[in-house]
Amino acid sequence: MAMEYPWNKDDLMEAAVDTEKCKMLLKVVELGSMAAAGEELGYTTSGVSRMMAALEEKAGFSLLYRLHGGVEATPECERLLQAFRELDYWSDRWEQTASEIRGVQTGDVTVGTSYPAYYPWLARIIAAFRQAYPGVTVRLLQGNSAALYRAMAEHKADFCVVSQREGDFNWIPLAEDPLVAWIPAGHPLAGEPRFPIKALDSEPYIDTYPGEDSDNRRCLADQGIRPVSQFTSTDTGATYAMVEAGLGISLENAMNSGNRRGKVAILPLEPPWTVSIGIIYPKADTLTPAAGRFAAFAQRERFRTQEALG
DSSP states (O other): OOOOOSSOHHHHHHHTSSHHHHHHHHHHHHHTOHHHHHHHHTOOHHHHHHHHHHHHHHHTSOOEEEETTEEEEOHHHHHHHHHHHHHHHHHHHHHHHHHHHTTOOOEEEEEEESOGGGHHHHHHHHHHHHHHOTTEEEEEEEOOHHHHHHHHHTTSOSEEEEEOOSOSSEEEEEEEEEEEEEEETTSTTTTSSSEEGGGGGTSEEEEESTTSOOHHHHHHHHTTOOOEEEEEESOHHHHHHHHHTTSOBEEEEHHHHTTOOSSEEEEEEESOOEEEEEEEEOOGGGOOHHHHHHHHHHHHTGGGHHHHHO
16 A cells, blocks of 8 residues: 655655654654654754754644653654655665765664574674674664564564564575473473463463564464463563463463473473464565675575574
């Protein structure tokens, strides 16, 4: 569906010729503070305020609510945020391409992962990449797969290791990872060879990433189960601690079980349920030069993945 603009696209492009203002607006909205945004991007608070005022004057309406504790985007600004992200992204791509033509390789790459087990593999790629391209900055982003897909769509990430979702990105499969049940060690089912998923119809459940399109939520929906969710968490370490304390059972990726050594039984599911894990990165027509080079590095390193996870 085509994006609707409060003004026509030519006016929007004219308003955003100075892409630093676009970048600053996005940072102000992200941090909720002009002072914090200015500090991060190297501007005074008064300088940031003047940039925002110039954007608002061109727009003809307010983009920010000035609150006692900071700022928030107005509804009109919310409608424009994706357009500003696109302008900022394409401006960065233009600058990287121009630098590459001049023989100078620069840029930023944000690499995300949902799975700490992939940190060693990514760290090795990042180290090799930085040695070959010292002018490129690499940032690491952690989040669940749904959050990282959103980050990709909003140009906040360039390359992510995630479980498979719907999205218009390149997909490179890496592994099939089973879901497992984390069960308190003293639970009657802890000694069984497999955990029957149907038991979650009545067992207390600890929901990791509630409300998100998580792997455990997809599994439960596939099995037609609505568990009794008594506790929630946005961190697998916290979930594990609650299971260990006997507060309930959780479904998690086997890869996230790692080397945990607590009083928790980790059982395969009955019936089995697996998750496809892989790499996503933008299609060629939207790929920045820096992200393209990083993706090429990662593809050459694929054969070492099992070694890294072993």
